[in-house]
Structures are given as C-alpha cells and as structure tokens.
Amino acid sequence: MSYKQAKWLILIIPTLTIGLWEYVRHAYLLPYISMDLGNWLSPVIVFFITMTFLVKLFSIMEGIQEELKKERAVKAALEERERIARELHDGIAQSLFLLAVKVEQMERANECLKKENGHPFQEIKKTVHQVNEYVRQAIANLRYPANASVLPWMESMQNLTREFQEETGINIMLEWFLPEKILTVKEKIELYSSIREGLINIRKHARAKNVWIISKEEDRGWLIMVRDDGKGFDGDPFSYKNRFGLQIMRRRALEMNWELQLQREKNHTILLIRKRRKVNKEIDVGNSSNME
Template sequence: MALKDGNEASTYIIQSQEEEIKRIALELHEGISQNLYSLYTGLGFLETGIEDPHMRSYAKEMATLMERTIQEVRLLSVELYPNTLTTLGLISALKSYSKLYTSTFGILVNFESTGDEKVMSERKSMAVFRVCQEALINIAKYADATNVTIRFTWEEKLVKIQIEDYGKGFDVIEVMKRNHFTGIAAMKERMVLAGGKCHVTSELANGTTVSISLPIQREGEF
C-alpha cells in the first residue's frame, strides 16, 4: 500500500510540474519569442537605412545574435512543452523537437517507425517524450556522437522505442555507482510511473542504447 501511495504521490508531483512547465512554455512561445522576432525584424529594417559601413556591420551582427537567441528560445519552449504532442501525435512532436535539436547541437536524428502509431493518453505520450528528450540531451552532453537513431515499434497493446547513438559509450554500472548519471534514474522512474520500463545499455567505443517499452491503453487511462 505504501508503494502504491508513493507512486501516486510521485505521479501527482510530476503532473503538477508538467502543468506549470506548460504555462511557462506557452509564455515563452507566445510572448517572449514573438517580442524577440519583432526586435529582429526591426533591426533588419534599421540596417537597410544605415550608411556607415561599420555601423551597418554591427547592426547585422546584432540581428544575427537576435536570430540565434530566437532559435534558442524556440528550442527551450519545445523542450519544456511540445505543443504538437496533443495535436499531431508523439512521433510528430519528437520530429519537431529533433529539428531544433539538430540545428542547435549539430547531431542528426534519424527516425524509424514500424506499425501504425497508436493514440495514447497525454500523460503517457509526455512520459515517452521526456525520456527521449533526456536521452538526446545526454547524447549531446556526453556521447561525442554525430547521429542518433530513434526506432519505434508499434504493437497492438505495446509500443517499444530504442534510442541508439554511435558515440564513445560508457560503463553503465560504474557510472551508476558514482551517481553521476542521475538522468538514467529519472528516465527509469518516469517509465515506471507510466506503467512501462526503461533499460540502458552501453559499451565503450560502441555507443549507447536506451530501450523503452510501454503498454498502450485507451485515451483517459494512465
């Protein structure tokens, strides 16, 4: 009973956090991002009217910096909450995120999907998205990889996902002992709370694989 109560409490905390994260993401997308874009277009207009070549060059540099900042804010907004998740589905949301991820980190993300994509509850879809997101961020930070493959296998009652990088790999047991890779524990916990499983395997010089399996249930169920 205590374990069940603990899981329910963790689920409630995560759900509350997601609601607040969603609010912040929408403010970034609809407020700050739009304001930055207005400033960017204004800088471009001012640049055309500057005669001094040095000042024109400086204005161009500022516009380039503003453009990069807009890209970073958009990535942050999608990282916080992918608004395409509920409208277009899990794979579309991950593909949208991956485009920004590639433009930011230079790591190419390849998608493979077998079977027909099934409709899952928003909480289950968000759990998968967060685990994939954590895996991709870890790859950017630690793997020294140039490309990643995300492979979906849709079954009647189960979805399986593999995230494979071709980077330098690591000793999973040693890293877990040192407690450096808290992201692994977070990924596993999210999947357990969603009713699924997450397993991480890695080999030095041969890359890392994150394997996820999650039962598919009717909309409205966790």
C-alpha cells in the same frame, strides 16, 4: 460551423418559422383551420422547430465555447511557462555564469593554492557548469508545450529531431512505426520527455556522430529505441550520482509501468523503453482448460 453562424441561425430560425407558418395559414389553410386552432398550432410548431434544430445549434455553440476555453488555458499556461523561463534565464542562469567567471578569476589568482590542494577550483568549476546545464535544460523544457495535444505527435517528434540536429550537428534518423492511436495523451507526454532527455544525454556525454530513434509495435506492447554511436559508459549508468536526467527517466518509467534499459551493443549505446500489455489470465486459464 462558426460561432457567429450558429448565433445568427438561432436568432433567425424562430422568426422565419413563425413568418412562414402565418403566411401558409392565411394563404392556404384558412378554409380548413380555424383562427383559434391556428393560434394554438403556432407555438407548437415553433417549439417543435426549436427542439429539432436549435438544440443542436446550442450544442455546437457550447462545443465551440469549450474549445475556446481550452485554447485560452493552453495559451495562458504557455505564457506563464515562458515568463518563468525568462526569469530563470535573466536571474539564475546569468548569476551562474557570473559565478563561473569569478571562479576562473580566483583560479588564476591562486595558482599555488590550486597545486597544493589537488585542483579544488576544477571541482567548483565542474559543479557550477553542471548546475548551469541543469538550469538551461529546465529553461528549454519550460519553452516546450506542457501538453502533447498542443501539436500533432509526429510534428512534435520531427521538430525535436530537427532542432537537435541543427543545434549539435549530430546526424539523427527518425524511423517511427508506432501508431499514434495506441498511445494515450499521458504516454505521449512522458515518451516525448524521455526521448528528449535521452537526446540531451547524448549531446552532453556521448560525443556521437549518429543517432537513431526507432519505434515499433510488438505483439504485447511497443518498443522505443534511441541508439547512438558515441563513446558509451562504464558500469551501471543509473548509479552515477551526477546523472540526474537518467534518474528522472527511471522514475518516469516506474510511474508509467514501462521497462527502461541502457546497454552497449556493437560499439553502440542503446536506450530501450518498452511497454508490455497485461495478459488476461482468466482467458488463458479458460483456454487451457478447454484444450485439456
């Protein structure tokens, strides 16, 4: 029922009720009900109809108002995030691009200094490009909904994989077997961010041709796997000082009590995110005592 329909029913029902009652009273009930009794019954009937029907209609109107407030709040948040992203793009991102151009000009103008000091401009260029990537990543994050409930979960995941494939040309396969109902809204948001961060790392560092995103429910929790056939890594990737995305993923996993692993297996890099449900120890103790 729409807001307009509920409003008109609230206005019309009391009028129709009292009109119908007066007609029935005067047409059929005058021999049986006195005028005084009929006058007393009129407000009682209106009150009964009001409590029976109008309270439900008021509840519907309040629910519609709450939904409108939420939609306005989400819209305002998205507009603000878009404004911040636009300011970042027009300000910091453009300044970083100009800085990179000036570094290249200095490099060309100081070939001798570059050779003597062990490629100092290469390090500056690398740092500028990294910061530029982080800023652009922040801009991309701002342009995604802050709340996973804005879009249906699977629609969000399909949009993410489709955009990744269109932007990178990397073939990506989504095999999602995890029921949406077992994830909280907070888990959906953090999982979406973690998977997106994993795809960003693949695009930036892996030189992969294929990516698989697989999810499944386990006996005591669930498992998310992001696999790629890229070049992999050396040592512990979480110890790399310039891999801020991995550090953010690890911090996010710790806050959510998830297990986070990054490993190589058969020339594939595998990112694992696993949640294990807590086991009720009291029940286990009771069962073991019964077995004895």
